[in-house]
Amino acid sequence: MILETLASAPHLAFHVKALEFRDFPTHLSSDGRHRIIALATQAISNCINLRSCSWTRDRTLSTSVLQRLAELKLLKELEINAKPGAFGAWIPEDLLAFRGLQSLTLIMPARSVVELLPEWTAKNRDTLESLVIICKSTPYLNDDVLQRMRPSLWNLRRLHLAGCIKVTECSVGNFLVDNNHLQSLALETCSPRFDMNSLASACATHKRLQFLTSISLTMPPSKESSQRHKWLGDVILLLKYSPLESFQLYASGGTDELISYEGVDYEAVRELVDLHAFTLKRIGIQRLIVPVESLAYACENCSQLEEIFATLCGVGRDALAQALATGKHLRNVHLTLMTDVAGEMRPLHLITAQEICQHVARSCGDALQLIGSQTRVWQVKRNFSSGQTIRTLGPYSGQQIPEQFLMMRA
Secondary structure, three states: HHHHHHHHOOOOOOOOOOOEEOOOOOOOOOHHHHHHHHHHHHHHOOOOOOOEEEEEOOOOOOHHHHHHHOOOOOOOEEEEEEOOOOOOOOOOOHHHOOOOEEEEEEEOOOHHHHHHHHHHHHHOOOOEEEEEEEEEEEEEEEEEHHHHHHOOOOOOEEEEEEEEEEOOOOHHHHHHHOOOOOEEEEOOOOOOOOOOOHHHHHHHOOOOOOOOOOOEEEEEEEEEEOHHHHHHHHHHHHHHOOOOOEEEEOOOOOOOHHOOOOOOOOOHHHHHHHHHHOOOOEEEEEEEOOOOOHHHHHHOOOOOOOEEEEEEOOOOOHHHHHHHHOOOOOEEEEEEEEEEEOOOEEEEEHHHHHHHHHHHHHHHOOOOOOEEEEEEEEEEEEEEOOOOOEEEEEEOOOOOOHHHHOOOOO
């Protein structure tokens, strides 16, 4: 067990720079729980050069573990499931001991933790560069809390908020008044009253977000194509002065219920591409139907484009291959392929989707490394025969599925 090794071998723990506890036993006896917490505490104490720690299993943290982490002088990045629980018991005030953090990620934070955020971020205001808060449609983080945190967020390069349903354009806009160097912004499933036009107009008027290279947004639910088009126009206005490299857009809700035939129209993609053609490296539009012509336009005009993630319906394999073939630098492609069945959209069978991906891989350039569809990811293999390159799909050999291929979002 890794904890036993790190606890008993300080000379090995000395070299550890990052620890990730994504899984952690919970069904243990009282003695077993005390033993594993003691092991974790000793292991962490030995990792004196630790810079990054992720502990994401719900209700498994303890006061003693947090105390040892806070004592590590080199620790700069902390990611935790921020819901205090009975297992090993910790309290929100334990978090105040952390100073000098550069990156903080909180998953499913309890109300008591959110209420502590203004005080906690104030203790890290001179160093904090990344703040990620992932909720599950909870009202704890709201405009008032974000406003009280505002003086401590001036140095942020990255702000990601997901499932914070009480956060509106008011607090986000006020934050952007003070922050001149934000590089990455994610606003996923925030308040249904979030006024994108108001935020975009203010940013365009004052030429804000001039260093923003990455944005991730959730499109609010709407049955009217005119409303979607207006919202997308506001997003493009928001990004008017940004050297955008990564554009990620999701539909809110689950795949089956909210994929729309009129998801993102060609004009919206064309406007986005025309504005950022020389900088865009990644375009992801998921759970929203995209015309294949939009992908073709992006590939033809974005000279730096390396990654595409898109949802399509009823597209022919030849048209798809032809659209993507012009992307000379494409490395990663993921396609959620749908079909019309009696007026309802359904995912293509995996075998059919794999055949389409194989056809696309044969048409794309040598830069293509990974291609995925539905729930699968394949590595593009290349063999040489009679002076020709033959491309086939093989199992993905990486340790983990790349984050961008994971289809479900908070």
